[in-house]
Amino acid sequence: MYDKNNVFAKILRGEIPNKTVYSDDNVLAFYDVAPRARVHVLVIPRGEYTDILDFTKNASAAEQQAFWNGFRKTVEKLNLDNNFRTIANTGRGAGQSVMHFHIHIMSDERFQEDF
């Protein structure tokens, strides 16, 4: 069940401010409030999906295509020189704390050294 009061739903409604990187009719990308890399951005669909499984099962093909277009445009705007990591935590057991589907984009020079 999607909770309309999760923080990303509030961000989408403009009830919580965000530092936007990219926005269109289907997608919002904004800086993570607690960055764990030099660049740490979250990309979310505007539709109400709890996680990547919900999104890939229930979003229309058009929504899914629009999401990945927004994802790519976000990466291009960030000028990461094709060096970045994507993470989609799924389920509380894997560390998902906000139950609105989101992809982390993280980039940091120290990623060369570790996993």
Ligand code: DGP
């Ligand atoms: P996850 O653990 O995968 O569910 O990631 C949720 C991320 O959301 C976490 O890195 C912190 C970030 N976050 C939580 N609340 C806010 C907020 O109000 N604003 C922003 N910009 N990020 C938030």
